[in-house]
Amino acid sequence: MIDWSSIEGKWRKKWYDEKYFEADPSSQKKFFVTVAYPYPNSPQHIGHGRTYTLADVHARFMRMRGYNVLFPMGFHYTGTPILGMARRVQENDKELIEAFKTLYKVPEGTIKEFSEPVKIADYFHQEIKSGMLEMGYSIDWRREFTTIDPVYNKFIEWQFRKLKSKNLIIQGSHPVGWCPKDQNPVSQHDTLGDVEPGFTEYVLIKFRYDKYIIPTATLRPETIFGVTNLWINPDVRYKITSVDNETWIVSAECARKLEFLDKKVKVINEIKGSELVGKKAKVPERNEEIVIFPASFVKSENGTGIVMSVPAHAPFDYQALEDIKKASNLEQNLLVIAKSIAPISIIQTDGYGEIPAKEIIEKFQIENQNDPKLDGVTKELYSKEFYGGKLKQNTGKFAQKTVADAKEEVKKWILQTKNADILFELNDGPIRCRCGAECVVKLLNDQWFLDYSNKKWKDDTHLWINEMKILPEEIRSEFNHVVDWLRERACARQHGLGTKLPWDKNWIIESLSDSVIYMAYYILAKYINKKQILAENLDDEFFDYVFLGERDPKKISSLCKISQDLLESIRNEFQYFYPVNARHSGRDLVPNHLTFFVFNHIAIFPKKHWPEEIVVNGSVLMEGKKMSKSMGNIIPLRDAIRTHGADPIRLAILISAELLQDADFNLEAVRGIKNKLENMLEECSKYKPDQTKNLEQEDRWLQSRLQQIILEITSAMEKMRLREALHYVLYEFDSDIQWYLKRAGAKSRKDITGILHEIFSARVAMLSPFAPYIAEEMWEKLGNVGTASKSLWPSVLESKIDAAALQSENLLKSTLEDIKNILKITKISPKRIIIYTSDPWKIKAYQKILASVIKGEMNIGVLIKLLIADKDTENVKKDPDFVKKTVNDILSEPVESRESKARSDLVEEKKILSEIDSLVQKEFGVRVEVFSESEPQKYDPKNKAKTTRPFKPAILIE
């Protein structure tokens, strides 16, 4: 058993004592790798571990390849969730406090302090940092910071002034989900039951009655041409309400909604729905009057509480009209009018006739307007008409347009003529804020936006997205789509931790906007932490100089009270480390952070400082299931380290899936990996450095294989295919070492420790980025100098690749395989094994066929003609089957192997196959006899010899 924790402590101490991961500018080439910094509102769990571990492996790999790697870390305090948590602590929220206690193991005394938001952030900041240290991340901690540090605030102010000066920040109105009590926008985190406060935009069509306006909310403004009447609920008391300069009749609920939509709303009087029944209202844009009818399906909480009726296309309306014609309690004159109303068809849709609503109602056998099936049929008809329908001639200038187009155009048109307005409505209302208040949609009027719809900005970002490295490649199109789809984004809010908007201190810069160029800030952080830069002395000129090289360092030096030397070395350090060479993040940040990150670098920095690469990874499942609080399957990272050790966790996360796939973390895998590592460690103490004097074929083979594996692993690493790389390191070596030991064992060799030491040293070096702790231990056991972390990544030595040895061993393996196969099928116990090798003409023919196949010619007929034409190979006449089988042989091996065979002379099979003797003796206890196909004195009672082919010797077993 290995004491993981003490191994981890031992090496971690060495790394940090000897400043392994502190990177400063030097003459070396640099590599700057960053990860999205954590939001410290909870301890990190296994899932968070994936992105950081990937980045760490990347950093360690590049370091071993000779780069001066900077891998820093900061903490993102900006945001509202922590604020919400603090408030819940103040309110003594049992559930949250219980979670702190049992799930996050926060000491009770500390929880009390959590009523202050910063205390929560500080606590989890330290907790997360400890976890990162324990995981062995090779972070330069001198550059740590938080986003509420005073210099960071100055930095963000600079960023925002910069964006504003480039006209990329604009002001406008914007609807948000809103809690009227907290006076704050609400997101999913802020609602009871974590409901997403989604909302829909409705168009209010203004019908006129007397001096009043009766607005109706609709998703289908284009159907204004088909309106035949209005529906009102006779039992609801409506409000006569002054809205801006007009007098509206709406439900009480609607009046309240309007208040938040930037309107001056004042209720003047009340009127019962029934009082409006039978009154006539004027349809806007159509000089016509229609009657108001009663309908029970109209709900006061939806829209305005009054509905326009389009019976031809809205099933509810059609059905309500049918119902009313049968109503017994309706006044006689209204009944006459109702019966005279005919649906006005305005949309032609394939598959439907004149009155689609009627058809669909009959099809689904709807009974009355309270039938629950009505919702479904409404949706179905709406989507059919929306995507497939065209407006008819009776819609004037909109005739022939598709419904999808017409909807927008009609909306624009009637808004322009002031015959319409906009109403926002929450989708799955009512939604309650955590404070208990019912949420509304609020139109924020003076909201600030980052103008991601700016054409030039978008275009530049597209170009760069297409040029930069993005891993995995599949995700690039998603980025492009996000760039297209992004429009103005609110970048400030009224509450939360963060930086105030420099020109409007009522606003705080929102967290996804203050985290887009902070990678540059890591350069400053080192100096800030050494107290060489003080916030109060800084202003925009300082940042202009350090990040953009603008302005006169002399002046800035005196302005900011920083020596010119220091100022210049900060500038140089920025120029040395920038741009970001690789940014790692989970795929959930593709549609937001990562795209903003590219946008903002493009806006602020010159092209040479734009990010080079983005690496995106999938999430982590727990035993095949999504991690969630409610499932109780979230394992805090530090707990896992304590029970399993950091390295096994790192490997278990990395080996279970390629980059974009969801990785499954399961204990089975952790155990398996732990065992694997422990075995490897044990192996390492067996081998000592040693010069093997006479390299035998299997030695040269193993060394060749090592070179090939190094090549494979290296190219996998470069593509961040860490799963594949790790797989080679952990498992691919085994089968080769096994074969080697078998070969050496059969020959009773004693001089193999040197070769194996060489193999293991390379293997351990390549394991080191993945499992840094145990690799150090192995490195030490192997008796190597220095540490694995500081060793160089193994390089491929072409000179050590021995094509002949590779071919020869393959021949031995496949021949042995054939012998086993025969024995398995025939179930005989061997007394005598005879192998026959090919005659020279077959070898010549083989070479010709090989050359031909490589060229792409593998037609059997052509090949046979070709061979017969040559005296040396005309023997194929007697054995045409040989050609087909040989072609198949050749096709069933790797392309490189074919080519290497074609390049080199064919190996001497008889000699090589004699090597098989020791193996066969060891395994089956009999000797092997090798004959040439046409050797006169050969033993060949079953006439097998003639079936032999190069690399596929004939075998006889008795």
Place this chain on the structure above:
RNA sequence: GCGGGAGUUGCCAAGCCUGGUCAAAGGCGCAGGGCUUAGGACCCUGUCUUUUAGGAGUUCGUGGGUUCAAAUCCCACUUCCCGCACCA
């Protein structure tokens, strides 16, 4: 609906871009053997069907197509997963 991704042999999961190395890596599980006082761990062997000669047959969501050759390329269908905003 829009956009993105996926469906592989008991399970997980590679392979697909760059067609032939593919009956298809690896891990897990299962079976047999070794080791062990026993269990665990570890090591070896096997794990689609069939076969007393290294072979043959049928497989990679479904159906078509291209090709000498398709898990891999093209088309259609189908099922599943994720994102769709001011939220980290």
